[in-house]
Amino acid sequence: MTPKNYLYEMVRSELTWAVGDDNVQTNKADQLGHSIDYYWVPELWHDRGEKPTEPDFVVHPANTKEVSEILKIANTHKIPVTPWGGGSGSQGGALPIYGGIVLDMKRMNKVLNIDKVSMTATVEVGINTQHLEWEMEKAGCSTMHFPASIACATLGGFIAHRGTGVLSTKYGKMEDMIMSLEVVTPTGEIINTLPVPRHASGPSLTELYLGSEGTLGVVTKATLKIHPIPESRKFHAFLFKTMHDAMTAGSKIMTSRLRPCVIRLYDETETAKLVKRVLGIDRKGAYLVFGFDGPGEMVDLEMAQACAICEDGALEDLGTEAGQNWWDNRYKFFYPPYMFHMPQAFGTLDTVATFSNIEKVYWAMKNAVNENFPQATFIGHFSHWYEWGCMLYARFIIDTPPQDPNEAVALYNRIWDTAIRAAIKEGGVINEHHGVGLKLGRMMKELYGPAFTVLESVKKALDPNNIMNPGKMGFPGKGA
Amino acid sequence: MYIEDRQDVINACRFCFMCRHLDPVGNVTFRESDTPRGRALIIDRMRMDRECMKEPDFIDALYRSALSAANRFHCVSHYDETGLVLAARREIAGAGLAPEKAKALAKELEEAGFTVKGKGNVLYYGEFPALYPGCKILSGKDPGKALEVLGFEAASKKVFARFKKTVADSACKTLVVAEPSSYDFLRDKLPGVKVLHSAEYLLEQGAKKARARKAVYLESDFLKNYCGNPSAPRELLKALGYTLVPFGTNCEESYAVGEGAVVYDALNPELCQKLCSRVYGLAVDCKKTLFITASPRVRDALKKYNPAFNVVTLEEAIDAMQS
Ligand SMILES: Cc1cc2nc3c(=O)[nH]c(=O)nc-3n(C[C@H](O)[C@H](O)[C@H](O)COP(=O)(O)OP(=O)(O)OC[C@H]3O[C@@H](n4cnc5c(N)ncnc54)[C@H](O)[C@@H]3O)c2cc1C
Ligand code: SF4
Numbered sequence: 001m002t003p004k005n006y007l008y009e010m011v012r013s014e015l016t017w018a019v020g021d022d023n024v025q026t027n028k029a030d031q032l033g034h035s036i037d038y039y040w041v042p043e044l045w046h047d048r049g050e051k052p053t054e055p056d057f058v059v060h061p062a063n064t065k066e067v068s069e070i071l072k073i074a075n076t077h078k079i080p081v082t083p084w085g086g087g088s089g090s091q092g093g094a095l096p097i098y099g100g101i102v103l104d105m106k107r108m109n110k111v112l113n114i115d116k117v118s119m120t121a122t123v124e125v126g127i128n129t130q131h132l133e134w135e136m137e138k139a140g141c142s143t144m145h146f147p148a149s150i151a152c153a154t155l156g157g158f159i160a161h162r163g164t165g166v167l168s169t170k171y172g173k174m175e176d177m178i179m180s181l182e183v184v185t186p187t188g189e190i191i192n193t194l195p196v197p198r199h200a201s202g203p204s205l206t207e208l209y210l211g212s213e214g215t216l217g218v219v220t221k222a223t224l225k226i227h228p229i230p231e232s233r234k235f236h237a238f239l240f241k242t243m244h245d246a247m248t249a250g251s252k253i254m255t256s257r258l259r260p261c262v263i264r265l266y267d268e269t270e271t272a273k274l275v276k277r278v279l280g281i282d283r284k285g286a287y288l289v290f291g292f293d294g295p296g297e298m299v300d301l302e303m304a305q306a307c308a309i310c311e312d313g314a315l316e317d318l319g320t321e322a323g324q325n326w327w328d329n330r331y332k333f334f335y336p337p338y339m340f341h342m343p344q345a346f347g348t349l350d351t352v353a354t355f356s357n358i359e360k361v362y363w364a365m366k367n368a369v370n371e372n373f374p375q376a377t378f379i380g381h382f383s384h385w386y387e388w389g390c391m392l393y394a395r396f397i398i399d400t401p402p403q404d405p406n407e408a409v410a411l412y413n414r415i416w417d418t419a420i421r422a423a424i425k426e427g428g429v430i431n432e433h434h435g436v437g438l439k440l441g442r443m444m445k446e447l448y449g450p451a452f453t454v455l456e457s458v459k460k461a462l463d464p465n466n467i468m469n470p471g472k473m474g475f476p477g478k479g480a
Numbered sequence: 481m482y483i484e485d486r487q488d489v490i491n492a493c494r495f496c497f498m499c500r501h502l503d504p505v506g507n508v509t510f511r512e513s514d515t516p517r518g519r520a521l522i523i524d525r526m527r528m529d530r531e532c533m534k535e536p537d538f539i540d541a542l543y544r545s546a547l548s549a550a551n552r553f554h555c556v557s558h559y560d561e562t563g564l565v566l567a568a569r570r571e572i573a574g575a576g577l578a579p580e581k582a583k584a585l586a587k588e589l590e591e592a593g594f595t596v597k598g599k600g601n602v603l604y605y606g607e608f609p610a611l612y613p614g615c616k617i618l619s620g621k622d623p624g625k626a627l628e629v630l631g632f633e634a635a636s637k638k639v640f641a642r643f644k645k646t647v648a649d650s651a652c653k654t655l656v657v658a659e660p661s662s663y664d665f666l667r668d669k670l671p672g673v674k675v676l677h678s679a680e681y682l683l684e685q686g687a688k689k690a691r692a693r694k695a696v697y698l699e700s701d702f703l704k705n706y707c708g709n710p711s712a713p714r715e716l717l718k719a720l721g722y723t724l725v726p727f728g729t730n731c732e733e734s735y736a737v738g739e740g741a742v743v744y745d746a747l748n749p750e751l752c753q754k755l756c757s758r759v760y761g762l763a764v765d766c767k768k769t770l771f772i773t774a775s776p777r778v779r780d781a782l783k784k785y786n787p788a789f790n791v792v793t794l795e796e797a798i799d800a801m802q803s
Contacts, residue, residue: 025511029541032521033512036495043495046521049528060510087512088497106510126510130501134729152497335556336492 008056011077015059015101018069023107025058034058034084034102039092039439040347041409047342048405055082055096060107063124064182064190064220067103071218072188074101074467080478082469083214085157086128088149090348091437093161093213097471098478103218105156111135112221120179122223125156141226144171148334156219161435162211164391166330168384169254170261170293171227173433175210182221183209186463195223208458213435214469216462233261233293234303235323238314239285243267244359245313246286247382251355252309253290254385258302263290263385264326267362270379278333279325285315289326345401345412349419350432354389357427358382362392368422369396373415384432391432394419416440436473444474482567483527489564490527492557493520499551499561504734505544508754513541516551516561523568534577542568543579544748546755547629547740549705554732562740566629573631585746586632592639594620594646603650606658606678607776608795616650625665626742640669647673656681658795660702660774661742667707677703679712679774679794687719690801693770696727698759698791700774701740713774713794720801722772728762735759736773737781745781756785766790772797 015024025031031054036042042052056079061067074081080100087094096102105126113122119141123132129143130151136142146165147153157163159181164173171177180193193206209219240246246265253260266275271287281287290306292299311317332338340346353361362380369378373396380394396415401408420430420443430440430447445452452474459466459475471477483490493516500506506514513522522541526532533539547562555561572578578586596603597617604612605623624640627633647655647670655670657663658678667675676684697717703710714724728735737755738744745752759782760766771791773779782791792800 027513027540028535028537029513029518029522030511030537032525033515033518036521038495038497046494046524058512086497086500104510104512109510128501131729138729149497151499151501331498332556335498336496336559337557339496341491341495 007077011073011079012057014073015057015070018073019059019061019066023060023062025060026056030058031055034087034096034104037087037092037094038090039095039437040090040345040412041092041439042095043342044345044405044408048403050405052095053097053099055102056099058102058104060104062107064184067184067218067220068188068190070101070103071184071186071467075187075465078465079467080470081467083156083160083218085126085154085160086149086152088152089157089161089435089437091161091431091435091439093435093437093469093472094157095438097438105154105218108220114139114141114226116141119226119228120223121226122221123155125159125219125222126154129153129155129158136226137229140229142229143177143224144227145174145177146330148331150331155222155224159210159219159222160213162433164384164433167261167293169263169386170259173384175207177224178206178210179223179225181206181209181219181223183217183219185217186465186468190220211435213437213473215459215473215475216468218468230293230295232296232299233291234299234320235289235291235327236303236307236320237287237289237318237322237326238310239283239287239316239318240313241285241315243286243362246288247359249310249313250288250290250382250385250390253306254387254390255355256305256309257387258306259292260290260302260306260385261293263288263390264381264383266381267379269377270381273379274333274338278338279322279329281318281322281325283316287318289323291323291327340395340397343400345398345408347396347412347416348434349394349396349416349423350391350434351394351420351423351428351430352384352389352391352432353423353427353429358389358392360426361423361428362394364422364426365392365394365419365428368418369415372418373398373411375400376415392428417443421446438472441472441474482570483523483564486560486564486567489559489561490520490524492559493517493561493564494524499554502550502554502733504546504548504550504736504738504755504758505751507733508758509544509751514544519545519565520561523564526568526571533572533575539572539577539579542572543582544751545741546734546738546744546751548701548734548736549740550701550732550734553705566631569629569631570633571631574633578631579747581747582630585743586627586630586635589622589627589630589743590632590635590639592621592623592642594618594623594643596646596650601652602654602656602681603647603652604656604658604678605662606656606795608658608793608799611678611682611795611799612656615656616652618646618650618655620646622742623662623665625661628665629742630747640665644670658793659776660700660707661739661777664702664706677707677710677712677774679716680710682798683712683716683719687716687798689719689721692721692723693801694725695722695770695772695797697722697724698727698735698771698773698778700778701734701736703774705734705740717772717794717797720798722797722801735762736775736778739775739778742777745777745784752781753785756782760786760789763789770797
C-alpha cells in the first residue's frame, strides 16, 4: 500500500508490531463496515448515498496485553480509540466519529473459567453473547441474559451500555449480572475491580465501568453470575381494556413481591400493530404477558397468584398458549421485515421510572410527540420490571421522513429532545438500557445537573489525552 | 443488473445484525466485512456507485464468503443473502473484475469433460463406483456449479451443456450424485431425469446394520441449508449402525469448512485452514472421533490441514461398515 503520511505509517507499523499484520485492517471493506452501527443516522446517510466517517485502522487485539499496548500507542500519538463489540448499539457509541483506531474486541472471545461451586464464569468480553450462552448451556447452565440482540452483540457492549435481556425482571440487568471486571485504563494500565460485587471496601469500581461506554477504558474480562437451567418455565397472557388497567395489574404482581422472570405490557397501539403482526393475536386492548421459572411447584404457585391478580381487571384471559407464543417468537419482532426499516425514521425512546411516575412519563412523551410531530406515530411497551417501577420501551416512527438527510436528522434530533425532556420532567431518565452514546450525549448535563462535573473530573483524570471514545456520553470531543 | 434484482435482500441485510453469529468466516476472522450485514453494505455501495465495483477490497470481501447459507436458514424470513453475494459475483466476473485466482480457477474448470462407462439404467456420478454395482458410471470434474459460484455464468452454462449431453447420451433416467454441491446444482436442471443424492439412493437399496459405532456427522451446507435438509444421510448412517453424536456449540453453525463456496480451499486456502482449525479445536479427540461428511471436498480440506483428523465421506463410512 502507498504510505499516506509519516504519522500514519508510523502508527500502522507500531500497531502491526503489537498485534500482527493480519489484525490491523486498513481496507475499504472493513472501514465501511465500521462506519455504520445500529444508530439510525449513519444508516440514513448510507441510504442517501452519504459516507459516514470511517476509521483509519481497525485493530483486533487477541488479549489484554495487546489492548494495553494499543492504548499506549494511541496515547503517544494522541489518536482516538473507539471500542467496537458487535456494532449493534443504537446510540452511535461505537462510531469512530474522529477516525483513528477502532478497537474491534471480537477476537477476545474465550471462556476462561466456569466455577460451578459459586455459579460464576470468567470470560473475555469480546465474546458474542449467543456463543457465550451456548457455551454455558453445554456446561449445563445459563447466563439468563436473553436480549433481542443476543446473536449480534458482545458481552463487552452490554457491559458498556448497561444492557438487559428479556428475563431481567428475575435475573437482573447487566449491572446485576457482573461480579467483577478486568479493565485497561486509557493510559494502558491493566486493573481488576474487587472480586465480589457486595462489600464495604470503598465505592464500587465495577459500577464505574458499567455503563461507561468505552470512554473510561476498555473492558477486557468479566466474571459474571451463571444460573442453573430451571426445571420449569411457564407463561401466561391477558388482555386488558386499557394500558392503565394492565399497568395496575403488573405493578401489583411486582409490589406483592412475586418473582416473575419477565413481564411485558404492550400499549393499545402496539397491541393492535405489532402483537397482531408478529404473534397473530388480533385484539383491541393492552396485551400483558408474564412468566415464572424455577422449581415446578413454585412456578405453579406463583403463576396462580399472578393470574388471580390479573383476573380481577382483565378483559380476557388469553391463556398459556398466547403467553408461550410470545416467548417462542420474542426475537422475531427484530428481524426484517418485522422491524422498522428505511426509509422509515424510528427511534427507541426507552426510559424508566417508579410505578408512581411511569404512566405520567408515558403520557408526557406520547403527548409531546403527538402534539409537536403529527407525522410521527408513538407506540410503546413496558419491558423490564423492578420492585419499584418499570421500563418504558417507547418508539416513534415516521414513515416518510424528509428526503434531505440534514433535514431528516434535524427532525429526528428534535423529536428525541422533545420526548426525552418530557420524560425527565416527570421523573424519567434519558435511557434505561441502550445507553447514551453519540445520540444523547448532549442531554447528560441536563439530566445530571451539577453532578455531571464529577463524571467529567473522572474522565479528565483517567484519560488526560481524551483518546477514549471522544465525543460520546456527553464528554468532550477531540480537540475540545 | 443482477444486484438490483435483489434489492429486497439488500434492504433487509444491510442494517441487520441478527444472524452474524453464524457466519463461519466472520467467526474466524472477526471482520465486519465477513458478515451478511458487511457484505450487503458493500453491495449496496456498488449498487449506488458503480465505480465501487472496481474496488479490490470490496471484491476481495465478496470472494471471501463461504456461502454456507447457515445465515439464510436461520433468518426468520430466509432472506437469500448468499444469492445476493452470487449476484454480485456474477456482475464482478462479468465485468472482468474477478480476483486473478478466481479467473485462473475458472480457466481450469472450463475444461471439464465427461465420460460414461459400464451398463445399467442408473447413472452414478461420484468417486465411489464400487458401492453402485449395476450402474453406469459418469466421470468428470465439476458440472458447472463451481463456475457458477465464482460468478462465471456463461462458462458454467457451457460446462453444464456438456454434462447434460453426456447424461442424455447415457439414456439413463436416474442420476445418483454424491457431491452435495453438484446435487444442489443438478437437481432441478435435468428434465426427465430423476436426480437423487447418493444417500437417498443407497437408503432405497436397503442398508443392513453391521456393527455399532459412534460418529459425528458434519452437516453439509448444501444438503442442510440449500436442499431442505433431507433426512436420508442420517437415516442411512443410523441404519448401518452408526450412533450420531452432536458436535460443536450448536446445531445452526456450519462446520462444513467452505463447502458452500465449492472451491473454497483453492480460492482462499488461509481462510479454509482457519475454518478447519475451528473444527479441530471443537473436536474432543481429532484422532479417535470418527467424522463423516457428505462431501469429498470437505474431507479433503479437513485432511489437508491435519492429516491425522479422522474424517471419511458418507460413502467411505458405508463401505467401512459393509466390508
Ligand atoms: C436487533 C437489536 C435488538 C436489540 N435488543 C437489545 C436488547 O434486548 N437489550 C439491550 O440491552 N440492547 C439491545 N440492543 C442494543 C445493543 O445490542 C446493545 O446496546 C449492546 O449492548 C451493544 O453491544 P455491542 O457489542 O454490539 O456493542 P457496540 O455497538 O459495538 O458498542 C456499544 C458501546 O460499547 C462500547 N464498547 C464495546 N465493547 C467494549 C469494551 N470491551 N470495553 C469498553 N467499551 C466497549 C463501544 O465503544 C460503544 O460505546 C439491540 C440491538 C439490535 C440491533
Ligand atoms: S439473512 Fe436475515 S437475519 Fe441475516 S442479515 Fe439478512 S435479514 Fe438479517
